[in-house]
Amino acid sequence: MKEIFEDTATAFALKTDSELERAYFLFKLIANEPLVKIGTAVTNFAIKAHLPVEKLIRASVFDHFCGGVNEEECLVVADKMFEKGVSTILDYSVEGQEVENQLDSCYEKALKTLDFVKEYAAIPFIVFKPTGFGRFKLYQKITEGHSLNKDEQEEWQRVVNRYDKVCKKAHDLEVSILIDGEESWMQGAADELAEAMMRKYNKKKAIVFNTLQTYRWDRLDYLKRLHKDALENNYFIGMKVVRGAYMEKENDRAGEKGYPSPICESKKATDENFDNVVAYMVENLDTMSLFAGTHNEISSYRLMELMEAGNIEHNDPRIWFGQLYGMSDHISFNLAKEGYNVAKYLPFGPVKDVMPYLIRRAEENTSVAGQTSRELTLLKKERKRRKI
Template structure:
């Protein structure tokens, strides 16, 4: 991995709220103090176990958002204008509602109307949130990103396969993505992303998840096809999806499942050969047990020598996220398996709540955003402590500036305040540009999640970004404010 010199910008006088209960007593949480302002305090906390270093005492902040000229120095004016306009549009509910209605309506079944709509989407939202229509074009986007000091997560934008033919096609696309990643500048691609729903039919993932949930309810329930794995559930994990004892997999289903396992193993082997980490995305709780099964059984086989190749994803808006993370990391540690995790808040809130309500159960998602923030920050703190003292790696995928500041400060406190392969920050392509560049300027590795594929193929991704992340998109006002400030500065400089 390439190493860069880190500018000595360290957050001054930071203290953590030690009264907040951490994941375990040895690891203080990443929680904001209960006093204002939340990050920069007038005096350091003398009771803190690790007081700021002399270098920290001379710095104003790790993340600098004041110098917009430096923040957006790698962004062309035309891109700033488009980004500002697109983010503004996606923060307006009527615009989002109309767009989702249009894309799901029968208008898209009329070719004469469909093509102009897709063209409009391509030149606005698609170009903003996606990296290109194929892997080669996405590679060019990553080259440009790399020149700006960022890295890319290559995401072949397919999901929800219905049969083995579709799974085989998708699998070949993922293998090709690894080949393209290898052809790009070293370390410019941080991860290749795979969605298990693209290489295993959805109905089979639902069946396997039902069987795994039932075994959690009844440990005597035998699953002859089950391979070695890490814990998939905690005591608080939702099991309401499986309401009755499921039938065992038929011989045909077992064969089909074995084909999906073989696809995953071939992809893992190719990533090992090319030393490119493979990130498994999280999805709906109805199929997440099967997805975790794919992830953990593969990690046991391929994660070796403090070099996690297979990374799992924890959605911290789920109430059981902390417990499942603790159980998985403890089991991996006991077996000497270096684990990699990506932390996200989550992207299926509306559908999860609707499903739980329809079945007569409480939502599996935290009751409020504050609880989700706390869960993300606590899990971040726990994993940073883990990888600072031992094996493993973590990707903190957040658009929340406060979480970014807290995690950056924690990393410096732990002596991880420079680019290394153990810690990566990440944001969606087209989102939270200011946070991405601020973290990069502070010396951290930062990646952008870059889906690619034809417009129609990645449409489910675009619709989900709009439907499930309204809060994030609305919160993009911080980015838009900084973009407008930089645009005004450039306009003033050009005129005067």
């Protein structure tokens, strides 16, 4: 397999010299874990105290990791990326809503986004988080098998209706929709809802995609059970496969509550689980569509090798590679140059509302071994190439 991820000229072609310098500066900061913790605490305080810090955040971390505060601003970024063969997933990155008007607002934003992208080739997916459409505690109560009172039953029906209306519209417009994964202790209810939407709207092809977080050791078995159901009930599975975003929180809660951790015992086990899930899906492309969300070069090469071994065209519509905007451009743009289907998650929303997402990005980059150092190595290489 030809190694393609060292080509920094392709990776950073869209970045001006000043944007390259900003990226280098940001990843230098993120590499310092104590600084990230201090910066997170200060930023949270400043926003809660209504201090005038939004312009500073906007000019630095927000503009690096986000497309803008609204869909229109994102179009500028989406158009530029699409010129290089990289598609966009609009991600209204507001999560963890608790009251009905906030949940309705996220739901209405998803409908509006579908209208916005329906004939826009550069944006073949939209995405939403379960906690954008329903309260975390409600998902948790259902996942844990507790009975709902009358008010909660009515509340849950509103959540179901939000899912159904958005997925129906995605189906009617033929725009694929990704449903993100969240914490394990609420994910069971979210999985059941996503499955119901697949049974209903994935009759001809995968429109609705759920998410498998493969740092959970049970996810391949879950996928196999779902596959059996799909074969019996004649629908297609759409699945975004990722490693996961809540590892420390999952392990901490398992320790506090005294139950076995749902997380794989090691990074190596997680990597193997991710690759095994991807391989299973590639083997079953007749009934599955795969969105491989990974910043891992080895896993990307392995998927490329699986496609080559199976004589699968680079642009087969059933296989997509995905990364987050502002990260792993060496993977995204070099894959696109080779003709693979690639899409970047492009978050947008009001600066203060997107801060939980941005803080998670900084914390993940700090905790994932090698991620930040790899970004820095490539940025250094490109700075040297440009003689900055």
